[in-house]
Every structure is written in C-alpha cells, then in structure tokens.
Amino acid sequence: MTSEDESKKNSEVGYTMVCSVFELTSKSGYFMPEFNIRYDERNTDNSCFLTGGGTRLYVNRVGGNLDQSSDAQAADSHFMVDRVVSALLVGGAGLFWANPKGRVFVRTATEALSWTSQIDPKPFYSERVRAIHSAFNEQEFGSWFQFICQNTPIRRALHDTVQAIKNPVEAFVYIYRGFEWLKDGLELSWDDIASDVGVTTKQIKEVGQIANDETGVRHASKSGVKQRASLETYGTWIAGLLHAIEAARARIDQEYVSSGPERIAEKLKAAVQYDPYP
Numbered sequence: 001m002t003s004e005d006e007s008k009k010n011s012e013v014g015y016t017m018v019c020s021v022f023e024l025t026s027k028s029g030y031f032m033p034e035f036n037i038r039y040d041e042r043n044t045d046n047s048c049f050l051t052g053g054g055t056r057l058y059v060n061r062v063g064g065n066l067d068q069s070s071d072a073q074a075a076d077s078h079f080m081v082d083r084v085v086s087a088l089l090v091g092g093a094g095l096f097w098a099n100p101k102g103r104v105f106v107r108t109a110t111e112a113l114s115w116t117s118q119i120d121p122k123p124f125y126s127e128r129v130r131a132i133h134s135a136f137n138e139q140e141f142g143s144w145f146q147f148i149c150q151n152t153p154i155r156r157a158l159h160d161t162v163q164a165i166k167n168p169v170e171a172f173v174y175i176y177r178g179f180e181w182l183k184d185g186l187e188l189s190w191d192d193i194a195s196d197v198g199v200t201t202k203q204i205k206e207v208g209q210i211a212n213d214e215t216g217v218r219h220a221s222k223s224g225v226k227q228r229a230s231l232e233t234y235g236t237w238i239a240g241l242l243h244a245i246e247a248a249r250a251r252i253d254q255e256y257v258s259s260g261p262e263r264i265a266e267k268l269k270a271a272v273q274y275d276p277y278p
Contacts (some may be wrong), residue, residue, distance in 0.1 A: 009207050016063075016064070017062045018061045018103065018104070018106070019058060019060045019106075020058070020060075020061075020077035020102075021100070021104075022057040022099060022100055023059055024055055024096040024097065025055060025097050026095060026096050030132060031053075031054070032053055033132070034053050035051075035141055035142070036052075037142040038050075040043070044063065046062065046063030047062050047078060048060065048061050050080075050145075052084070057081065057084060059077050059081060059084075078098075083148055084098075084145065085162055086155065087148060088141065089161065090158060091134060091141040092132065092135055093136050094132060095162065147253065153181045156178075156185065157182050157185075157244075157245050157248075161175075163239050165271055165272055169226070172211040175211070175240075176207050178244075179193060190204050196248070199240065213227075242267065243261070248260040
C-alpha cells in the first residue's frame with residue numbers, strides 16, 4: 001500500500017478511539033502529579049479522557065464522530081495537550097514541555113469501551129516536588145481545564161503566559177498579547193485590567209511600550225540590538241498577567257474565587273525559569 005493509499009484510507013475510516021501518548025518534562029526537574037479527568041466535547045458525541053502523572057500523559061478521545069484523518073487527529077491531540085499544560089501552570093503544578101511518543105487508533109466499532117492505564121513508574125520525588133504535589137488540587141486543575149476549553153480569550157491568554165515563561169527573552173511580546181486577549185476578547189478596559197492586577201493603567205500600558213520598543217522585542221531593528229531577559233521584570237509581569245487571568249475568570253464564573261498574590265507566587269515559583277539561559 002502506498003502512502004497515498006494509506007492517507008486515503010485514514011481519511012475514510014471512522015475511529016472509535018484514538019489514544020495519544022505524550023512525555024511531559026520540566027526544566028526545573030518536576031514531575032506531573034497524578035490526575036484523571038473527562039471532557040465532553042461540545043457539538044459532538046465525543047469525549048476525551050485524560051490520564052497523567054510522572055512523565056506520561058494519555059489523551060484518549062472516544063466517540064462515534066472521530067472521522068478525521070490521522071494528521072487531523074494528531075493536531076487535535078496537541079491542541080488538547082496545550083490546554084493541559086496551561087491548566088497545570090495555573091493549577092500550580094509547574095511548567096512542562098510536551099513531546100509526542102505514540103498514538104493508537106482503534107477502528108473497531110463497539111458499544112462500550114473499558115480500559116485502565118498505567119503511568120510510568122514513579123521517580124524519586126524531592127521534598128520540593130512532594131510539596132508541589134501535596135498542594136496540587138485535581139479538582140481545581142479539572143475545573144480550570146474545563147473552563148479554558150469553553151472560554152477562548154482566557155485560553156489564549158493562558159497560552160501566552162506559558163509561552164512567556166518558556167521564552168524569557170521574548171516574554172513581553174506574549175505578556176502584552178495576553179493582556180490584549182483579556183481586553184479585546186472579554187471587552188474589558190485597560191482600567192478594568194489595571195484595577196484587577198492592582199497597578200495603574202499607565203503601568204499596564206508601559207508593558208506595551210516595552211514590547212514595542214527598538215530593542216528587538218516585538219519588532220526588528222536596524223541595530224540588531226536585543227533586550228536581555230530580566231528575571232525580576234519578566235517574572236513580575238507574568239505574575240501580573242496570571243493575576244489578571246484569574247480575575248477575568250472570576251468576572252465570568254461567579255463561583256470562582258481568584259487566588260491571592262501569595263498563591264500566584266507559589267504557582268510561578270514552580271514554573272518560572274530562574275536561569276533564562278540554561
């Protein structure tokens with residue numbers, strides 16, 4: 001069978017289940033806490049079962065409407081993992097990089113599926129990792145995951161928070177755009193966001209000035225000068241963005257109570273790269 005025939009076959013066959021396996025690693029040496037959550041996709045009869053822990057994440061999509069090609073299924077699994085990474089960050093579990101390790105397609109129609117999963121053996125956990133896992137709340141993580149799946153502007157803002165931490169030299173591009181997702185996507189004013197974060201409107205707008213200056217942050221320059229990452233500056237404004245995201249959720253979800261500054265600081269202590277140039 002040629003690759004063209006295989007592509008045609010994949011595009012024509014409806015799948016009953018697709019299981020994607022990812023390795024999640026942290027540059028800070030952390031491991032994922034264990035969790036099992038379910039997400040029912042809107043406008044389809046598909047469900048997603050996510051099992052994570054240690055270094056492995058299993059993304060299981062089940063349903064009678066999985067009629068996409070294998071390439072499209074792969075893309076969907078990456079989009080879902082992006083949301084998991086964001087929910088882990090805002091849930092205080094740290095920052096992770098996701099690498100695909102395999103995918104299983106089940107094409108046999110069946111009335112019921114029953115399976116169990118086994119994550120990789122638990123590695124040795126340091127005192128710091130055990131403290132993070134003890135503070136991790138699976139219900140809070142699941143609540144955030146469900147919420148960001150249903151609220152695009154906040155999902156985009158959290159994704160930019162993740163990218164800001166992963167790319168400290170370019171952090172202000174993502175930080176400012178994260179604020180913009182909240183402002184434009186949720187129709188908030190700069191005054192609203194500044195009030196939520198506890199800073200002045202002028203200080204929020206200064207983030208845009210930093211992002212748009214001539215030191216190669218958001219725009220190229222003739223000089224080729226590049227702004228160096230500053231842990232104090234970029235870490236502070238990432239905390240501000242995360243604070244704004246939590247406050248924005250509280251505006252939408254009346255039952256949600258935004259974390260205080262101490263809890264937000266703890267979440268970022270497990271995520272921010274203390275050495276921007278490892």
